[in-house]
Amino acid sequence: MTSRRQLLQQASAGFGYLAFAGMASGEGRMASHFPALAKRVIFLCMRGGPSHMETFDPKPELTRRHGEPGRNKGTKMLGSRWKFAKHGQSGIDIVELFPELARQADKLCVLRGMHTDNENHPQALQQLHTGSFQFVRPSMGSWTVYGLGSENESLPGFISINPLTALGGLSYYSSAFLPASTSATLLGNANQPGAKLQLGNITNSRLDNVAQRQQLDLLQAMNRDLLAQTGDPRVEGIISSYELAFRMQGELPRVMDLSSESKATLQLYGADKSPTETFGRQCLLARRFAEAGVRFIEISHMEWDLHGSLQSGMTRNCSQIDKPIAGLLHDLDQRGLLEDTLVLWGGEFGRTPDDATQDGRGHNNKGYSMWMAGGGVKAGHIHGATDDLGIEAIDGKVHIHDLHATMLHLLGLDHERLTFRYGGRDFRLTDVKGKVVKEILA
Template sequence: MTSHDHPIARASRRQLLKSAGVGFGYLALAGMLAQERARAASSVRPDDPLAPKTPHFPPKAKRIIFLFMQGAISQVDTFEYKPQLQEEDGRPGPGGGTLTGSKFKFRRYGESGSWFSELLPHMAGHADDLCWIRGLHTDTPAHPQAVVQLHTGSANAALTRPSMGSWLLYGLGSENQDLPGYVTINPPPNLGGAVNYGSAFLPAHFQGTRINDQGHLPNLQPRIAAEQQRRQLALIQELNRDLAAEPGAPDEVDGIIQSYELAFRMQGEVPELLDLSDEPQHVLDAYGVVPGPAGAFARQCLMARRLSEAGVRFVEVCQPGWDHHNNLHKGLIDRCSSVDRPTAALLADLKQRGLLDETLVLFGSEFGRLPTAQGEDGRDHNITGYPKWLAGAGVKPGFSYGGTDEYGIRAEEGRMHTNDLHATLLALMGVDHQLLTYPYAGRDFRLTDVAGRVVEEIFA
């Protein structure tokens, strides 16, 4: 019996792995050990799975920032002006319920003439930068399943799928080897939780790195000196390499070794990158950065710019609180005021730095809301027709594709399913969604599964 076969040695290794303060390594370890049947596809270098990879065709965008408005924005109170809905306020709706016009004033902005309500004056100032997708639809009206489908392409609870950011990292690699290629800021703890930024059956190198709006990293132990962490890591890596050399060792051990090295490097780079104290005051003011919860979304947007500028491939920013089955009007005033200015500042900042030409910004919710009333002051879910907007690299500015009926209920022109959105985003990044596959459980999987159409009509 070798020392590695001894039960005490095995227990000691587990204890060391669990107790070491090396940032994200333990999270990566847990994911990898749960994926013993997964095997990396031929496009992934086993020696460096996060190395940059050649896209299938020349990309229009290098990276994505996703501004996720969790809970479902009421589009007919923000972005979709429907004159007939306003005229027929109080009448029975075509599918039941009482039609309820918006109480907010709308006007057109820019040369494109895009409609915005009075709730979003700063965002409206960028009307000619935005490319609208107005005919979206999805499969399920339940928030947990719809959020998961938006992030992973599938609402099927029987088999967890990799998230969109993980697929991008798997297909394209990372631009900065000292930073995570995929970061999610303040993701919702429920509605799928870690599934929305997880790598599922992809190797765990490709999962998202979660941070909060203060820039704090999970499992980071700042009290442990770097020199002590380096010694701990060296001991763990020696044990891992011994394990990897044993006959029949799981392939995932090599990934564990690589993830620990990346985790150690990240602890030196990421906190400094997320420290906003070196930003000029005029930049902080432009975003609306203030202490406490009131400045949370502004901090996230500024972090997203800094992360993207440093080479992070996919950054998601989350703003919850849009689930307005009641208290609709006060709730919309509150939510819109929290995201309007920071979103506009992000677009202006990216443009001023020359980053918008290579960065794609996506803004939207898991679905929309109906034009009929729910209770005294609310609207119910709408999965049959709602908008999102894109801005930046690869899309037509001041352009609108698709649309809903005269009430804003159903997509009638330019219909796009969630699978079509994913296929289009991948194409903008230079990735053919039909070729981005991973073998698992006896078949090849992809983000768009067996569907998906690239909507080239929006391409610049």
């Protein structure tokens, strides 16, 4: 006869991975502070810092000064090798490397005056995700789920596809001191083909649903006893995580199954062939997750840190993401999802106008570009500017804290009121700073 201890060990083994992977509870945390323009976020994270002067911020003066001495000894000014053109009725400048995205120009709200506090990748990425590069703080996805919960009780509220796991990357998706249930569920990694993307241990080969439910009931009864004795919120997070993990066994594989998508849809995303297949499938999954009620979805694309291979790297990267992102925007729009889905694109910082190799750019946190689309932002709009060489934001400056404040505002959350009491003080995503960029609100 199986003992109570053995049943507990079996149940823990069966549900442990899913629980500690950071499942987000489907229960809402609180009502929004005011009517929301967006219900969810899809963040397209370009790890490494895309060059703004090779994407959305043309610099003719830099091109004119190509080859002149740079700001630092041994460097020369480096003009862009690619041409820009104005697209759509809005006339937004987009580099020729993005021909498909250029057709979606009138959906974009380009932020050319971005700036942040650190020019090192780990710290800048951490500030982009959490608002702080000095301390471990909750991810913006965790804050979103903490404030609004998930729209689907059988799926996580926060999912990261192809997450950044190196250089302290797991902290970018952590709930930190927020309830553990608001952490991200991580799908895949940088080396995993899109067709094989899946969550580990989502099925149980030993037990059917009835037997799993019996084991889980026993485990949860013991967890509730422990919660009553200790009041530890981590136990509460584990309880909700186990329950969500059980429900996910039926729901998540269905949402991740792309076999129901038409050939035309796969082609729209470039999910049917290389070089766009991997990122195309990830973007298509993002749409399916958004449609199913996931609150915050992040997709990462790597290798934008182009110090000595700018020409080949930009060509490769843009060819991989151009069609998938254009397909995502078009598909969200035609399904009526773009109006309440905030799409955010960008990396942790920008690049410098000068270089020693003449085929690369250094790190630049003082001025760079990101863009938003849908979710209540002005469509076909450019906000802010960098100087003539792209060194520093000089107009319409948007700090990372301002970006976070604006994102929360679009979700119906006041960044100054969305707080959590920890260590004797009230913490928030924007720390003690940040302002909503009202100029970009539709």
